[in-house]
Amino acid sequence: MTSPTAINIHRLKRLPGWTIKQLALILLSLLTLFPLYFMATNSFKMREEFFKNLLGLPQTPVFENFTKILQHPNLGRWFANSILLTVGSVILCTVIAILAAYAFAQMRFPGRDTLFNLITPLMVIPPIVMVIPMFVLFRQFHLVNNLGGPLIIYAGLMLPFTIYLLRNFFVTIPREIQEAALMDGCTGFQILTKIYLPLSRPALVTSIIVNAVWVWNELLIALVFLQTEELRTLIVGITTSLQKRFTLDVPSLMAGLTVATLPMIILYIVGQNTLVRGLVAGYEK
């Protein structure tokens, strides 16, 4: 007698190769989506149902968990803090990186390549290494428990990657365009704003999305530098306060996680194509 598994394997062998390949990819997709499915479906269940029905769709979807989460006294503030930190640090970093990348890509000056080659490897320095000295320094300048502190650190930490990505894009812009603009009487700064920036949209979009995702999701620095309940970012608030408060109320916790994740999923859906292409280009070149 053959066991059911043996029959399955036998059948699989006779199937054309693409079926096995499809099955492998479907399995990978299920594995990728499962945690999201778990998070989303359980945030619509009642507590009692959660224990009885871990895997299935909610029998009677309820929005109670979301109302409970949205009524949390600090949620609005956390959300505002995250938005402020993300937008502020990404703008600061992007502006500074554009100026530096332009100099690296288009100007000739002594030490240019050495300097550029010193900046790029900074990407791999572990952030925890910077945390102790920055914490002591920022405490003296009242930048601990102040959104300005992490804003500066985030902008700085993102800088090497952003300069690297933008500079590599800027060098692909033909020099002739620049020369033509000079003939027309454009200044260096006008060339940057009128020619380079419009032409560099894909690289700018990529770096902005990558950086925004990183800041929004960051834990360590936000945890160390923003220690009061009102100053937390959404991710830190949800993982520290909500995780403790709702240990027994998993559906509400899942609703909180869903709320915190939604902006990034939306950002991904909107910028997906540019992001994937630009990011890979940034790493491989």
Added chain:
Amino acid sequence: MNRSFQSKLTPYLYLSPAILLIILVFVYPVIDLFRRSLTRVANGVTTWTGLVAYQNALQDPIFWTSFTNNLRLFISVPILVLLSLVFSSLIFERIRGWRFYRSLVFIPYVLAIPVVGIVFSYILQANGVFNLILRSVGLEALRREWLGSSATAIWAIMFVVIWKELGFGIVLFLARMSSISEELFDAAKLDGAGWWQQMIYVTIPQMTTVIEFYIIVNMITMLSWVFAYVLVMTKGGPGNSTWVLEYFIYQKAFPYSQMQIASAAAVLLLIFAMILMFLQARLRRQVEGVEI
């Protein structure tokens, strides 16, 4: 003002905000960290202590537990390479729905580690979904509290790291594959090479530099970017079984206020990272030489 002087100064003008910020966020902390690891401040008096803090760190068994755990996480690197290779070549074959798969596998990349960590900690609980699935396929004997037992906790964390990191590898390899000349595959097919043979004799040899690059990037991740997973999923526990170097430094610096030992450990971590960085820089130069 002299015009040529002005134009000589211009590049530095454009660079100065970046340089200032880099000095503040990278250069100053690294120098300060070295100083801090070699001196002790008590009652406002700074005393030179030499390498005592390094000795203390290196004699702390938990330091070695932490370091060992980072090394254990390195095991995920070959797994990630293998899985990325297999799945990227499946998608590369333009299998039905490949665009859908390509955008789907990348989703974990945009999710926050804390969110992923919490969701998985419920999935991996004693009465969680994972054990439920094990029971339903007749593997009840394997049931356990995956994050709650010191034998499995670090491996459970590793599984979650792989889940989060795989998408980037697939997309990276996919991009490199798209630039391999079609003729190479056609020639292999004419010679009667099957899927695995094409993989071993055509795909992999063409991709060595990008694979090496991906290996280094992941080693750096396993050394310097796993703090959030540990904090959210196990808080280092059970016992100290899932401490990693970042967690060791964080614990020593903040809850324990042993800044000097924390600084020494941070310098040691920096040295490990620099060794990897050096390897990466060398590989990057090679990668740049090749058209990807």
